[in-house]
Amino acid sequence: MSRKFLCLTSFVVLFLLAGCADKELKVPLEDVGMVGIMAFDYIDEDKTQLTVAIPQYSPQAEQNTQIFSVATDLVSNGIVEIEKLSDKKIVFNQLRVVLVNEELARNGDVLKIIQHLYRNAEVGNKVLIAVVKERGEEMLRYKYPDKPNINFYLNDLLEPSINTAFNPNTNIHDFMYEITNPVLDPILPFIDKNNDKIEIKGVAVFKGNNMFDTIKPEEALLIQAIKGRKNLAPLDINMNQGHGKERLMMDLIENSVKIKSNKNIDTPKLTIKLKIKGTLSEYKGERENKLNTTDSLAVLEDDVNKELEEDIKKFFAKLNDMKVDPSGLSEYFRMYHHGKWKKEMTREIISKLEVDVEVNTSIISTGTLR
């Protein structure tokens, strides 16, 4: 009896009181604007121009992307301003690319901007960062006639496609990891608009919290090789080792690296052993018709070794001058150093660092034709 009564009362109460609940304030999916790209451009020391690109799904709209741009001093304030302009609620769950223009990277506080995004739980970890040569806003506003929506285009360009092209893709975590780690200087892809397309021009190297210089993709490839990445982008080698000018292209490269340090931070010295395995995909030069025996290939391998060793040494000489350490070589000294490691120590080490390089190339195949 009492149980029946309880059931009845609870049913009645629940039924009637349902009307007293607050109306839920949830935004329906159609009213959510999912930001795909954010671009930051330098105005002056305090202000940045914040531009966001939001895919437009409404069939009535003529453009497939919505672009909003405001000048702001705080990132979150800029987002509030954009929300005022937009017909939708701005969310960052689908953020894919963050662009920073070169001027801002050189003079502004990139770390603060990225840190703001890193703090935001909404932002996923697949957000890629890139430095733009001119202005990010222009890049977003430009119509690329033969390309899809800019949101997809830029993301696909920066997304690591499986070692078809060189790509130093850096997501938010990588950037925060590199910039806060005293043994590393971050690198970011450096992109530029070239007529109707966007191109990865090179790699921006940071020194401390600001961009310092750009380096060529070939050099950045060496950084990746030394960092121990397993699969490398195709390697383009210009050789001059006693056989006149030669050019060759190696593909599908497997890389392994062994680094030994002398554990002495006063006279730092590293021995780097690189092992590269790959397919010779194209060759141009004097020996073109002689490369059909294993002996001749062995000679070629030796020449490639020498050439690569020279390249790497040259590159390290450059790093010595620049005093930046994008490949994290000071880690091999930090590992054996007791006490706190500071950024200045990295600078000192990289300026004094001597390297012994030993490259061991093996050409596995040259294709199916003889």
Added chain:
Amino acid sequence: MSTNNKKLLNAYHVVFLTQSIMIGTGILSLPQKLSSLGYNQTFMPLLFGVIASVTLWPMIWIGSKYPDANLYRINEILLGKWLGKTINFFFILQFLVFSAGIISNYMHLIQSTALPEQTITLPVICFLLLLIYIVSGGIKSIARFCMMTFFITIGMMFFTSWAFQKGEMSHFLPLFNFTGGEFYEAMKKGYLSILGYELIMFYYPYIVQQKKAYKHTLIGIWISIFVCFITTAISVMYYSEWQLKNIEFSVLNLFKAGEFSFVERIDIIGITLWVFLILSSVAAYLWCAKKGVDSLVVKNSNAYLYILAIIIFFVVKMPLSRNFQDKLFTASNYVGYMFIIWPLLLVILYVLRKKKQVQS
């Protein structure tokens, strides 16, 4: 369930009770709490495991002297009725605030990551209802729930594999690169994360094979320690020292490193599955509080369980500043250390009493 001392807990019940109570919200922020050691925190959980194994011994020993009494009874026997009851009352308060602390911590985490647009009132009520349901089944149902929890959540280890692949082994070196002050700081903040095994003093009378209880509890402790060790090791590999210090819930960011093409944010899956771990910890604490109330009042009734749950609800939702709440919960965390020391005191008292009895 019945309050007479039936033996209910088998060996595997004991193992998983110990194991699941230890892992709650603590492990989520363990790398951050140990961050004063920087990269050297890797092996701290192992040290904690050794300390836990040692401090477990007096707990089991005092339990074995009174095989049919839980800690509340032992307090009354050794300290006298009134002093014992007063202390039991404080134990209950401690358990309530401690549980409220865990729940509040977890709910705020849920609010900031998974449900940013909602208040936590409804989730807390649902959580407490589930909690009452589990606890009213008695210690055996909690133990069973703990086993289920373990097998459901252990799969989450897989989510850390991406971070493991990306990490740098070289971060482990150099070993022992810290000062005494840093070590003390890490010890003080970090040991909290593995508290929970001390509840053996309360469910000891229900164990079937009391002789082997020490061994079974140890297995449970070391499973948890191993999980903690993996967490800190992968965090050390994946993060820079700055990140270790500044990312509050390191484990969530480890999950975020995951790359599935069809799931954008694995951390949400992780954090929502985590509710099992929280439930299993808090259920055990609430059960202990309920036992405490039983020992204080003459008439046993299930109504006390509801009252305790309501008290927890009000502690979590109390209209005081976040600052005060934080202080209260931190204080209760440090009081939690008392349970490690308490059995030692009881052992000393017991030995003194025995001597007296022998002399007289």
